[in-house]
Amino acid sequence: MDNSLNLVAFDCGNSSIRTILCRFDGKKVVSELILQEPNEMTVSGGYYYWDMPRIFGILKKGLSMAAEKADKIDSVGICTWGVDFQLSDDDDFLEKALCYRNTIGEEQLSLLPEKTKRDMFYRTGILCDKINSIYMLRGIKEHMPSVMERAKKIFLVPDIFVYMFTGKEMNEPSELSTTQMLDVRTMAISREQCEYAGVSPELFSEIGRHGRLIGNIKREILDEIGIAYDIPFVCVPSHDTACAVMAIPSGEEKYLFVSSGTWALIGAQCPEPVVNEKVLDARLTNETGAFGRTTLLRNSAGMFIVQRLKAEYENETGSKISWNDFTALADDYTGEIRTFDVNDGRLFNPEVMVRQICAMISPSQEEETAKGRYCWPEILASTYASLGDSYAETLSTVKECTEETYREVYIVGGGSKNAAINQRCADRIKMPVVACDMECSSVGNAVVQIAYFHPEYSYERLRGIIVDSLQVKRYDPKE
Template identity: 30%
Template sequence: MEKFVAIDLGAESGRVIVGDLSKMEIIYRFPNHLVRVEDSIFWDILGIFNEIKKGLKKAFKKYPNQIASIGIDTWGVDYVLLDDDGDLLGNPYHYRDKRTDNIMELVFNIIPKKEIFAETGIQFMQLNTIYQLYSFARKKPQIFKNTRYFLTIPDLLNYWLTGIIKNEYSIATTTQLYNPMKKGWSTRILDKLGFKKELFGEIIMPGTKIGKLLPAIAREIGADSTVVIIAPACHDTGSAVAAVPVEDNTNYAYISSGTWSLLGIETPEPIINEMSFKYNFTNEGSADGGFRFLKNVTGFWIIQECKKFWDEMVKSYSYDELTEIALKYGPANFRIDPDDSKFLKPGLIDDNMPDRIKTYCQETGQKVPESPAEITRGIIESLAGKYTETIKMIEEITGKSIKEIYIIGGGSRNSLLCQLVVKVTGLPVFAGPVEAAAIGNLMIQAKSMGQIKSMVDGRKIIRKSFDIKKYLPEE
């Protein structure tokens, strides 16, 4: 049977994975670190591309003449600008860069907030592409004037592999520049913000064969010239949700749990109304051309940042060790709002995440936590509480009760989180698969190449092939 390569890029690491719907193998893993230059933060996009090629070379060496296609999924919202020759006009900023501070209000002065939501159906977050791009256009007008192409991160990587410029649907929806009713770029928003429409090219659907590898790339990585690049759901959450191992059409919610927690439901049409605007929900594109109606909640980012500080200044912990000491600690005496702006930016030695949590507790009149065990426990309990609030919002907006929850991605390994979600929601939780984004990526490629007929068929295979752990309320 043909094999496929899924390149899955997250905020902490990248993985090059070979497999099909029944099994997969991580061939190569590499760290993905932000880069600070003065007071700005960027992605090392050239380094990322080099690591991808290293991983692909290993994959083709191990499985010669067996790999049919490659698909890339990444985080959303970040982008690059290219000139007439298709060359980079600068390094891509990290979505947590401070240049979007106070930018949302400037945009709302041009286009009212309600109008943006009615046009896009996308949750308001200062890291969204619309605010990043407006900030860039204000601060660097000459560079923006010389721009010929706008591409998101996975679209750029697809371009570097094939020489073909396309914009994939699921990642395009994260920009807050896409109109889901008209199924294209929002010319109304582009016009009002002074963004040239010709920068924003053709949008393709998940499963589209973009093209073959460039000959120079094929030679470099030892690939056959017939290998094609397929667009999965290029937004990693879109690919992850495709791999939700749901058994039937019961009313379920998913939590794609990693650096972010994306909690929502699947729907064929966007849900854009007063209530979804009030609760700040989003309508992002799904792998089947429908929508992921969800809310972006800060996820394990806060623990990741705490761990970085503790590793350097206290003691080096694995994530499993942090979960274990949090489990032994017992209930914490504080709660945080994971989405508070205090926790958005990367920590520094003199402005670290544990201290931000302590400051938050002081300001809200709570007991100030001290130990890594207590802080970790409080963060996880706060996440579980936030999930419960969000599920209640979904039920109110849709008028339907959620019957079960599927936790996918790295957070599905965290037994404490899964247990707490069951406890606070009273709903059964199905945890896994861990590598959901990569598995969904592989599934979309398999469907594109004719190995399966539908996502329903793919999910059946995923359910049988990968470890899915059940947590039930009575337990």
């Protein structure tokens, strides 16, 4: 019997939109990048937005290109970043999709009493964070009341594209958990959280189930891109962190991880939520993972800092540089490495990232910094060391909160290719770091799609496919 499948994994990040063709031969998944296009915020009327129609066009193009590479596309799944959403009325989407880097959510969180924050944590298992969807919802109600008055449904980012492709309304659970609107005990929408946000629970749709069919892609879309057969759209863990954590090639049920992308999501996979004072004090959060697992983690600064530095370096030099060459600039620095707090609020979205970092590591060089003279090797060496230290510090906290023993740390995502950060993390936490293939999110996406075709496969069987599919590189501690 032929068990081979051609599966399309859409991987939408803050900085790029990617289409990956994943071929399953019955034993392992081999992934091939089909299309990658840049993604960035747009600015209008003083707000940051995402250009959803443009992204949808890129996804359709990617699907068309994947269909040309394979005899047949058997199914599609999507993962994206968390928290952001779009509201709709009975006819269409309202307003554009606001980006979490706007401040209207932060304004709302700043008004919350500490007791309310504590109650919300115990109700949802989710840390009160300025980027959580609940605060943006309340901010929209205050700043854009006409939009909220007309709103009938909420679609998180992956749900938007599911709706565009299939016409089906649903909310995927891992993405939904980033809203801070789910009750951690019942995994249903919390009426108390809705009351705070000023919305009705009816704003939300049916919660999807991983490995189940959402619906087929609309015939008019398939005709538009030249595909004559039906393609199922499968519910996968649509928060990219949940997809990446699903694809960590560990033989253990519990493991430490860093999902290193624009953000670094640092934590452990757990069988169930961990909701107690120790977790609250440590500022950890319980997000929903694949097939009902929990990812206990902290949302920390990640490669956004490096992405901004690279763009600013290219602007200064007037030419493009590859990621390998840019990363290697740090190798030229042999002086003292001065670290900084990568989660300092001044780095959230500064006007000039390199200038802000210089002010933090070399305040005596303000005059040179003001003239735009930067020592790039020092800046990058300091940034990589600071990120590695941040990873290790948070992982140590997670170990204390779970009271578990772990053998190694897995790093997944685009940042897993940065050897300097990986080695620094291993040295600081004094544990081996295993850097996984950067396509973890897409492989996790594909493996959950496989569960749709093979409902008889156990969770352990699916994880066995992952172990057989991914390449890893090990970093042992040197200090």
